[in-house]
Amino acid sequence: MLLISLVLVALSSPAAPTAAEPGCAGIDQRLVHCPAPRAPRTLGLTAGKIVVRLSVLCDGSVGDAAILSSSGHRAWDRSAVAAVRSWQFRPSSEGFTKDVTLLLTVDGGPPPN
Numbered sequence: 001m002l003l004i005s006l007v008l009v010a011l012s013s014p015a016a017p018t019a020a021e022p023g024c025a026g027i028d029q030r031l032v033h034c035p036a037p038r039a040p041r042t043l044g045l046t047a048g049k050i051v052v053r054l055s056v057l058c059d060g061s062v063g064d065a066a067i068l069s070s071s072g073h074r075a076w077d078r079s080a081v082a083a084v085r086s087w088q089f090r091p092s093s094e095g096f097t098k099d100v101t102l103l104l105t106v107d108g109g110p111p112p113n
Contacts, residue, residue: 028098032060033088037104040075048073050080050102060089068099076104 024031039045048071055064065084067077080102 027100028089030060030089030092031087032090033086035083035086037076037079037083037102039104040073040079042073042075045073045075048076048104050077050104052080052084052100052102053097054084054087054100055095055097056089057095058092060091062087062089063095071104080104 020029020032021034024034027034049069050067050071051069053066053068054062057063062085065081067081070077071080084100084102
């Protein structure tokens with residue numbers, strides 16, 4: 001089982017659902033779709049903390065996601081970037097950039113500090 005705590009995020013989309021998925025509003029009020037990163041199938045994978053910078057477009061899609069602070073595990077970093085690129089925010093007249101911190105655990109272990 002993978003437990004993920006997401007802290008901080010970004011904005012918008014024309015076809016975005018009107019009701020946010022459970023947990024999304026806790027990240028950002030404009031976030032409506034926020035699938036968590038999948039735990040990579042990698043031996044020796046431990047908990048990690050990743051900081052990702054999102055560029056959110058006017059339509060609410062994530063136009064770019066870049067790692068600002070790595071977890072130290074390339075597989076976690078790739079999984080986190082893939083997940084946040086699929087996030088969807090409510091549409092807006094302006095795009096924006098926002099930093100997101102992802103605290104990742106493996107098999108229900110304790111989150112990193």
